[in-house]
Amino acid sequence: MTLQDKRILLIISGGIAAYKSLDLIRRLRERGANVRPVMTAGAQAFVTPLAVGALASDKVFTELFSREDEQDIGHIRLARDCDLILIAPATADLMAKMANGLADDLASTILLATDRPVLVAPAMNPKMWAHPATRRNHATLVADDIRFVGPASGEMAEGGEAGEGRMAEPLEIVAAVEALLEGGPKPLAGRRAIVTSGPTHEPIDPVRYIANRSSGKQGHAIAAELARLGAQVTLVSGPVTIPDPKGVTVIRVERAEEMRDAVLATLPVDIAVMVAAVADWRVAGTSGDKIKKKPGEAPPPLQLAENPDILKTVGHHADRPRLVIGFAAETQNVAENGRAKLERKGADYILANDVSSHTGIMGGDRNTVKLIGRAGEEDWPDMGKQAVAERLGRLVVSHFS
Numbered sequence: 014m015t016l017q018d019k020r021i022l023l024i025i026s027g028g029i030a031a032y033k034s035l036d037l038i039r040r041l042r043e044r045g046a047n048v049r050p051v052m053t054a055g056a057q058a059f060v061t062p063l064a065v066g067a068l069a070s071d072k073v074f075t076e077l078f079s080r081e082d083e084q085d086i087g088h089i090r091l092a093r094d095c096d097l098i099l100i101a102p103a104t105a106d107l108m109a110k111m112a113n114g115l116a117d118d119l120a121s122t123i124l125l126a127t128d129r130p131v132l133v134a135p136a137m138n139p140k141m142w143a144h145p146a147t148r149r150n151h152a153t154l155v156a157d158d159i160r161f162v163g164p165a166s167g168e169m170a171e172g173g174e175a176g177e178g179r180m181a182e183p184l185e186i187v188a189a190v191e192a193l194l195e196g197g198p199k200p201l202a203g204r205r206a207i208v209t210s211g212p213t214h215e216p217i218d219p220v221r222y223i224a225n226r227s228s229g230k231q232g233h234a235i236a237a238e239l240a241r242l243g244a245q246v247t248l249v250s251g252p253v254t255i256p257d258p259k260g261v262t263v264i265r266v267e268r269a270e271e272m273r274d275a276v277l278a279t280l281p282v283d284i285a286v287m288v289a290a291v292a293d294w295r296v297a298g299t300s301g302d303k304i305k306k307k308p309g310e311a312p313p314p315l316q317l318a319e320n321p322d323i324l325k326t327v328g329h330h331a332d333r334p335r336l337v338i339g340f341a342a343e344t345q346n347v348a349e350n351g352r353a354k355l356e357r358k359g360a361d362y363i364l365a366n367d368v369s370s371h372t373g374i375m376g377g378d379r380n381t382v383k384l385i386g387r388a389g390e391e392d393w394p395d396m397g398k399q400a401v402a403e404r405l406g407r408l409v410v411s412h413f414s
């Protein structure tokens with residue numbers, strides 16, 4: 014039993030998805046976990062403490078200022094006497110409270126008082142999930158090292174509306190709990206992975222360079238996800254402004270040639286995911302001194318030279334990793350170009366995306382990709398870059414199992 018004797022404090026907040034928490038409790042207990050439930054007032058409008066208590070291995074806690082509860086187990090002990098706090102479903106309201114450090118009921122007080130890992134399974138209307146306020150709160154919580162599972166895309170329980178906001182399925186939540194808790198399955202344990210991310214900067218002279226709009230968000234999320242799944246990950250990153258992912262060895266480079274050298278130095282590895290937007294060209298004969306503007310003279314010509322293709326080099330290398338994955342940022346004929354790239358570069362999969370400026374993918378938080386493999390193609394719905402990383406992580410795991 015993968016969660017044997019793990020103590021999980023399950024916070025259920027108000028939402029129709031609360032009915033799924035009953036199944037979630039059952040799944041967690043099947044795996045040996047002890048589940049101590051806390052319900053907000055809103056949650057009790059959807060499922061009864063009686064039903065939750067009957068399935069859990071503990072009494073249900075609901076009140077912050079209950080003399081009986083506080084004498085029994087105070088809120089500080091509730092916050093600390095567990096291996097993990099899981100919030101499922103988590104409402105937009107509870108996320109807002111967490112992001113701002115509010116503590117006006119038992120659940121929010123526990124969340125402010127805890128020093129345990131916290132995993133959040135949000136569930137809300139797609140418009141609420143997409144609202145700038147929720148986006149801000151989500152970003153704040155991620156920066157506070159709060160973990161998320163879901164939400165998924167699809168039909169809302171209340172019907173009529175579709176989009177991102179549906180709570181992740183209980184088994185998916187259980188898998189996230191297992192992955193978070195030490196001793197949980199690390200399906201990529203023992204595997205080594207190399208990931209490239211970000212743009213490259215190709216110098217023109219000591220102060221100027223050629224670059225592109227890559228933020229590194231997608232590559233960094235993939236590196237973090239592979240590490241979370243147990244792989245030993247080296248991330249070779251061009252210049253980015255986002256923080257280093259946790260649990261990953263980061264090598265910072267500027268130029269494509271440096272990136273290639275760093276990547277080749279890590280071989281042999283099992284998995285290569287080349288996400289970096291490597292500049293196709295560098296400036297031939299860069300100037301050691303700043304090129305001066307001279308009045309009356311024509312602008313200096315820029316002579317370009319082709320950069321090494323890192324993905325292609327890795328895809329055809331004698332030490333080729335068992336799994337080689339590339340990206341294809343396209344503005345037209347996404348599928349054809351992606352398929353051609355799969356062949357040319359010797360990759361197993363290409364994740365092709367349309368980076369026309371109207372898509373906002375370059376630098377943004379979301380991505381719409383088409384997965385192109387030897388066996389066929391698959392359109393992934395528009396989703397967050399984190400969700401793309403998780404789905405790719407599952408693909409990698411399936412390849413090795």
Ligand code: C5P
Pocket residue numbers: 209269287288289290291292293320321322323324325338339340341342354
């Ligand atoms: O040919 P294109 O740049 O569209 O190919 C994109 C894929 O190839 C990405 O996975 C990118 O990281 C990789 N690539 C590379 N080295 C290059 C150019 C692209 O690794 N010089």
